[in-house]
Amino acid sequence: MKKYLYKGREMVKMLRVEAGEQVYLRTESVYDAPRQTGEVVVKAVVMENGFLDLSGIIKIKKKANLAEAFLRQKVLLVGKNSRAEARPELEIETDEVKASHAASVGRVSEEEIFYLMTRGFNRNEALDLIIKSFLGEEDEE
Amino acid sequence: MSKFVAKKTAEAREVRKAIGEYKYGFSMPENNIFKAKKGLDLERVEEISKMKGEPLWMKNFRQNSYKIFESKEMPKWGADLSQINFEEIFYYVKPSEGQVDSWDKVPKEIKDTYDKLGIPEAEKEHLGGIKAQYESEVVYGSLLDKLKKQGILFLGMDEALKEYPELVKEYFGKLIPPTDNKFAALNSAVWSGGSFIYVPKGVKVDLPLQAYFRINSLRMGQFERTLIIVDEGAFVHYIEGCTSPIYSSDSLHAAVVEIFVKKGARCRYTTIQNWSNNVYNLVTKRAKVEEEGIMEWVDGNLGSKVTMKYPAVVLVGRKAHGEILSIAVASKGQHLDAGGKCTHLAPETTSRIISKSISLKGGRSSYRGLINIASGAKNSRSKVVCDALILDKQSRSDTYPVNKINEREVILEHEATVSKIGEEQLFYLMSRGFSEEEAEAMIVNGFIEEIVKELPMEYSVELNRLIALQMEGSVG
Secondary structure, three states, X not given: OEEEEEEOOEEEEEEEEOOOOEEEEEEEEEEOOOOOEEEEEEEEEEOOOOEEEXXXXXXXXOOOOOOEEEXXXXXXXXXXXXXXXXXXXXXXXXXXXXXXXXXXXXXXXXXXXXXXXXXXXXXXXXXXXXXXXXXXXXXXX | OHHHHHHHHHHHHHXXXXXXXXXXXXXXXXXXXXXXXXXXXXXXXXXXXXXXXXXXXXXXXXXXXXXXXXXXXXXXXXXXXOOOOHHHOEOOEEOOOOOEOOHHHOOHHHHHHHHHHOHHHHHHHHOOEEEEEEOOEEEEEEEOHHHHHOOXXXXXXXXXXXXXXXXXXXXXXXXXXXXXXXXXXXXXXXXXXXXXXXXXXXXXXXXXXXXXXXXXXXXXXXXXXXXXXXXXXOEEEEEEEEEOOOOOOOEEEOOEEEEEEOOOOEEEEEEEEOOOOOEEEEEEEEEEEXXXXXXXXXXXXXXXOEEEEOOEEEEOOOOOEEEEEEEEXXXXXXXXXXXXXXXXXXXXXXXEEEEEEEEOOOOEEEEEEXXXXXXXXXXXXXXXXXXXXXXXXXXXXXXXXEEEEOOOOEXXXXXXXXXXOOHHHHHHHHHOOOOHHHHHHHHHHHHHHHHXXXXXXXXXXXXXXXXXXXXXXXXX
16 A cells, blocks of 8 residues: 655645555644644545545644644545545644634546537546546635 | 613523532432442343343343453543543442332432422423433333324333343344444443333324433443334434433443334434533444434533543435434533444435534543445435534644545535634624623524524523533633
C-alpha cells in the first residue's frame, strides 16, 4: 500500500488511485497559536479495484483562539469495485474557533456522461474529461 | 415588544428558580429484598440465574457470556474507563417481591421516588404503557386494555422469558451477541430487568410506551436488557428515561437493546439519559431493519460521568431507512462520547445522522460515528451532519467519523462544524432587551431545535429546562 502523510494548514492534494492500487493518505493540520487560518482540500478519484483510505485531522490546541480551519475531502469512485474510506476528524480544545469539515463520496453521474456523449465524445473520453475537470478544479466554491 | 421581553425574562427566571440543581439527586433508604455481595464471579452469575428460576439455555448463555467478559480487554479507544472497579460494584439488587400493576402495591420508598419523578402523573396523561425499573428489577408495569386487546406485548424482560420463552429465545442475543464487546458480554452475564415489546403485524401503537430506569443504592450496577420486535407494517414509539442519586463513588449502567424492525414496520426509540455525574453509562444499542422498514433513534445524553453509546442501525432489506438524532450536553467533569452507526447491506437503503453537541464548564463531548456501505448496496445514500457548540475555553469538542464505502453507486455526505456562539447573534438579542445569559440560552435552544422538536411535548420542555439549568452561570 502506498502511504502519504502531509502536515500543514494550507494544502490542496489531488490524487488518482490507479486500477488495483491501494493508497493511504492522511493530512494533519495543527493549530497552536492565535489567529491561524487554514484550508485543506483533498480530491481523489479511484479507478477499478482501487482502494483509498483517506484520513484527515484538524487539531486546535488550547492557545489557538480565533482559529479558522476547514477540511474538505471529495472522492469519486469511478471504476468497478472501487472502494474508499473517509475519516475527517476534529479535536477542538478551545472555544473561539470556527472549524468545519466536509467529506463526500460518490460516483460520476450518468447525466454528465450522457451530456458529453451527445456532444460527440465516446464513453471513455467523456469519463476522462469529467475526471480531469474534477481533479483540475482548485476549489469549486 | 417590551411586554413580550418582560414575559420571556420572567419565564426564564421562573424556570431557573424551579430547577435549582440536579433535582433527581436524592436517594431513598435501602429496603431491598435481596442484595448480592459486591464483585463478580461465575458463582454470582449462577446465583442470579437461579434466583430468577431461568431455563437451562439462559443459564448457559450467562455462564458463557461471563467467560467472554473475562477474556475481553477493555476498549482502548473512546473515553477513559480505567477508573471502573468491577470488584466494588453490586451486580444484582432485588428491591421488591415482584412486578405489580398498581402504584399502591409498590413499596413506599420506591413509590415516593417515582412520585417525585412525576412518573404516575405522566402515565395518566401521555402514555400507553409503562415499566418502572428500580435497581435490578421491574417493580411496576401497566398497559392500556385497548393495547392489550390488539395483541401488543409489553412485559418486563424476566417476565417475558417466563411467559414467552420460545419468542425470547428466537431473538435474544441474536443481534448483539456477548462477543460484540466487553460490556455487552457483561450485560449478557448479569442482565436483569428491561423491557420486552412485541407489536403484531399491522398494529400501530398511537401512544408511546415508556420505561423508567432508576438507580438508588451506592455503587449499583444496572444491566437491563431490552428486546423490541415490531412485526410487518406495525409501529411503536418507545421512550426511556434514566436518573440516579448523586454519590461520591461511581455506579455502572451497561444496557443492551436489540430491536427487530420487520418489513414495512417503523420503530422510534427515544432516550432521555440524565444519570447523575457518578454513573458510567456504557450501552450497546442496535436495530435490524428489513425491507422498507424505518428505525429512528432519538438519543438525548445530558447526564452521566462517562457515556459511550452509539445507537446502530443495520439496514438489511431493500429501501430500509435508518435515522439517528443525537444530542449531547457535556458539562463539568463529563465526557460524553456519543454518535451513531449505520450499516447498509441492501440496495436503495438510506440513512441520516444528525448530531448536536454542546460542551461547557470544562466538559468534553465527542461525536463518533460509522457509515458502512457494503458492496452491492447500490443506490444507497447516507448523510451525516454533526454540529458542535463550545461555550467556554475549558471545554473540548471532538468529531471522529468513519465512512467506509465499498460500493460505487452511492452518495455519501458528511459535514461537521464546531463553533462558539457568535458575538453578533448575542448582540442582536441583547439589543432586544435580553440579558447575555438569556440570549445565550435562546441560541442554544435554537441550535438543538431540530432534534428537540422530534421529542414528545413534555420531554422537549423538560430537555430545554435541563439545558437551561446546565448553562446557568456559564457566561463568564
